[in-house]
Amino acid sequence: MGDIVVCGGGVIGLAAAAMLVRDGHRVTVLEADPAEVPATAGAAWESWQRKGVAQFRQPHNLFPGFRRVCDAELPEVTGRLLAAGCVWEDPVAVLPPSLTDHDPRPGDETLAFATGRRPAIEYTIASLAAEQPGLEVRRGVRVTGLTRGPDAIAGVPHVTGVVTSEGDEIGADLVVDATGRRTAMADLLAALGARRPQTESEDCGFAYYTRYFSGPALPARIGPPILPIGTITLLTLPGDSGTWSVTVFAAGGDAPLKELRHVDTFSRVVRACPLQAHWLDGEPVTDVLPIAGIMDCYRRFVVDGEPIATGFAAVGDAWACTNPSAGRGISVGALHAQLLRQTVRDRLGDPAGFARAWDERTEAMLAPHYRNQISADRIRLAQMDALRAGREPPPDDSFAAGLLAAANTDPDAFRAFLEIAFCLALPDEVRERPGMREKAERARHEPQQPAPGPDRRQLLRLLAQ
Numbered sequence: 368m369g370d371i372v373v374c375g376g377g378v379i380g381l382a383a384a385a386m387l388v389r390d391g392h393r394v395t396v397l398e399a400d401p402a403e404v405p406a407t408a409g410a411a412w413e414s415w416q417r418k419g420v421a422q423f424r425q426p427h428n429l430f431p432g433f434r435r436v437c438d439a440e441l442p443e444v445t446g447r448l449l450a451a452g453c454v455w456e457d458p459v460a461v462l463p464p465s466l467t468d469h470d471p472r473p474g475d476e477t478l479a480f481a482t483g484r485r486p487a488i489e490y491t492i493a494s495l496a497a498e499q500p501g502l503e504v505r506r507g508v509r510v511t512g513l514t515r516g517p518d519a520i521a522g523v524p525h526v527t528g529v530v531t532s533e534g535d536e537i538g539a540d541l542v543v544d545a546t547g548r549r550t551a552m553a554d555l556l557a558a559l560g561a562r563r564p565q566t567e568s569e570d571c572g573f574a575y576y577t578r579y580f581s582g583p584a585l586p587a588r589i590g591p592p593i594l595p596i597g598t599i600t601l602l603t604l605p606g607d608s609g610t611w612s613v614t615v616f617a618a619g620g621d622a623p624l625k626e627l628r629h630v631d632t633f634s635r636v637v638r639a640c641p642l643q644a645h646w647l648d649g650e651p652v653t654d655v656l657p658i659a660g661i662m663d664c665y666r667r668f669v670v671d672g673e674p675i676a677t678g679f680a681a682v683g684d685a686w687a688c689t690n691p692s693a694g695r696g697i698s699v700g701a702l703h704a705q706l707l708r709q710t711v712r713d714r715l716g717d718p719a720g721f722a723r724a725w726d727e728r729t730e731a732m733l734a735p736h737y738r739n740q741i742s743a744d745r746i747r748l749a750q751m752d753a754l755r756a757g758r759e760p761p762p763d764d765s766f767a768a769g770l771l772a773a774a775n776t777d778p779d780a781f782r783a784f785l786e787i788a789f790c791l792a793l794p795d796e797v798r799e800r801p802g803m804r805e806k807a808e809r810a811r812h813e814p815q816q817p818a819p820g821p822d823r824r825q826l827l828r829l830l831a832q
Contacts, residue, residue, distance in 0.1 A: 368392050369540035369715050372529050374510045374552070376400075377420060378489050379683035379700035380545030381496040381504070386440045386708040388502040395537060396496070397529070399546075401507030404493040408451035409608060411486035420485075420547065425658055426577055426604050426612045427485040428592075428694035429453075432790030434480040436701040440708065445481050447491045452608035453483030454585065458785055461588060468778045478785055483607030484579075488697070508532055513542065515559045519677040519718035524559040526678035540715060542679050543707065548664065550685040562675040565667040570619065572748045573690060574659035576627040577614040580649030585611055590642025593692065596820035598751045599624070599636070601643045602692055613637055613646045616692055618751045619659050626830045628657045635829045640820040663689050663744070665737055667726065674722035682707055686729065689740040698790040699736050706732060735793050743767070754823055766794050769807030772815055780806050 368391040373384045376398025388394045402416045417423040429448075437444035449455065457479040462469055496502055512530035519525045528538040544552040553564055585605050593602045598621060602614040615636060617624045626632045633655045638644045665687040668675050683700030706728055714721035742765065750760035767787055773780035783803055786792040798804050821829060 369711075370538060371395070371541045371543060371711075372397065372537055372539040373543045373545055374529065375545035375547060375685070376493070376496075376504055376506065377417075377545065377547060377683075378485075378492050378697055379704055380543070381489075381492045382437075382441065382701060383543060383545060383682055383704035383707055384502055384504075385492070385496050385499050386704060387711060388499045389440075390708065390712060392501070392711070394502045395539075396502065396504040397508045397510055397531060397537075398504065398506045399509040399532075403506060404490060404497065408483075408487040408490045411490040412484060412608075415486055415490070417486075417489070419549075422658065422661075422691055423485055423489075424653075424656065425485070425575065425691065426602060426614050426694075427483075427488060427697065428604050429480055429482040429488065430694065430698040430789040430791075431478050431480045432695075432698035433701045435477065435791065436698075436705045440705055441495065444491065444495065447495060448481040448483065448488065451483065451487050451491045453481045453487055453491075454605045454607065456480055456482055456605065459782065462778070463591075463775065463781070465775045466778050466781060470778075472778070472782060475782070477791065478782065478789065480789075482605060484610065484612075487607040510546075510555070513555050513559055513679075514538070516678075520674065520722075523674055524556070524561045524676045525718060526556075526559070526676055540678070541711065541721070544679070544681040544685040545683055547684045548662065548688045550681070552679075552681065552685065553666070556676050556679070559676065562670050564675055565670050567663075567665040569663050570660060572619055572744065573616045573661070573692065574619040574621070574624065575614055575616040575657065575692065576624075576633060577612055577656045577658075578630070578633060578654070579606065579610055579612050579652040579656075580647070581608075581610045581652050582649035583609065585609075586646045586648065589645075590818075594640075594642065594818050594820075595747065595750075596640060596818045597822050597826060598754045599820075599826065600692070600747070601637070601640055601820075603643050603646050604694075610652060611646065611649070613643065614692065618748055618755070621751070621755060623827055623830050628655050630655055632830055632832075635832060636821070636826065639825070639829055642819060661691060663741060665734075667730070669723070669726040674719070674726065677718035677722045679722075680707060680710075680725050687734070687737040689737060690744045693740055693743075695736060695740065695790055699733060702736075702790065703729070703733055735795070736790065739767070739794060757823075764811070766798050766804070766807050769811035770794075770797070770803065772813065773806040773810035775810075777806055777810075780810070
């Protein structure tokens with residue numbers, strides 16, 4: 368068994384730590400934010416200060432992909448989420464009205480999941496982590512440096528631990544970076560003499576406007592959770608403890624839509640969207656919460672076929688992060704944490720082999736989720752830009768878009784699309800199933816009804832009132 372330091376005490380860092388400690392490793396988690404975990408999920412929403420997580424009170428969603436990982440690795444998590452006030456979502460319990468075949472299918476139970484607001488989710492994972500023997504969480508402690516030992520690969524720095532803001536040196540057989548989107552680990556590795564990771568970075572291009580509500584019952588789901596409507600997209604999500612959120616997002620450069628930060632304007636626009644208007648019929652919990660300038664980023668720690676360091680692994684958003692409105696971040700991060708547990712089991716005593724296996728497995732199993740989301744975001748932004756300029760929007764020729772069109776009338780395509788959206792399967796895997804390629808291709812060429820809601824001219828009038 369080994370000593371492992373996890374840098375970052377968010378959902379993925381703590382989940383990875385809890386998995387690793389259950390294999391007998393001694394795990395230390397270092398979290399820069401000093402605030403302790405509140406006593407309840409409600410207090411987490413009201414008072415927990417997580418300055419290191421810019422999206423802490425922005426919409427979050429858990430998917431069956433997250434539940435599947437937890438069922439295998441941390442099986443008590445789903446029950447604890449529900450005990451913390453999270454809700455059970457079953458997307459096949461109420462099928463879209465366009466589907467006439469309501470017969471259940473084998474595997475329908477795998478599409479259900481528990482979900483809630485980010486503070487409740489993090490409270491649940493943090494509370495679980497605090498109970499694990501051999502797992503120490505130190506809050507208010509930043510990693511300011513890395514220590515280097517004898518090379519496992521000639522000329523490649525081997526990380527043997529961390530230096531903290533308190534001046535301590537903590538030795539480790541593996542240092543895990545789970546510090547999220549704004550990780551500074553590339554600089555710390557460079558200070559050891561490591562090459563810079565291969566990095567791709569761009570503004571995801573969206574601006575988000577969210578308001579939370581509460582009430583005695585969650586709004587009825589009569590439209591999909593995420594729905595493009597002209598130059599805006601609406602996202603409606605259930606939360607924990609009788610709450611829910613409504614988000615309008617658009618291209619970050621769409622200046623008129625900055626008016627959505629005002630409550631009255633936000634409400635007018637949502638009221639003009641028939642499938643989402645009733646989601647405003649609750650008690651407001653917040654004003655409109657805007658966020659923009661979120662970066663998509665991908666980092667690969669093997670350059671020219673060689674690891675840039677050994678004794679180190681980046682997990683979750685510290686490896687790659689995308690448009691948060693897709694809701695995949697925590698689910699993909701959980702898959703990555705599960706992969707970390709498996710790779711540690713196989714290769715912890717072989718630093719060079721670990722670094723190579725970690726890269727190969729991450730690229731094969733996780734990178735397609737990143738690539739697919741980036742591609743979808745670029746297509747959606749191009750459509751928004753064209754509609755703003757009064758041009759015909761470019762078609763989305765992807766398999767996923769065709770499958771979504773088929774899902775309107777085909778119950779098996781509907782379930783297959785959910786598998787992709789929920790991080791249970793990749794598009795390439797679904798495409799090879801009998802009949803799926805043909806269904807998607809046929810539906811892609813059929814005329815599609817636009818989603819009900821304001822066109823560009825109507826939207827601008829609503830914004831100007």
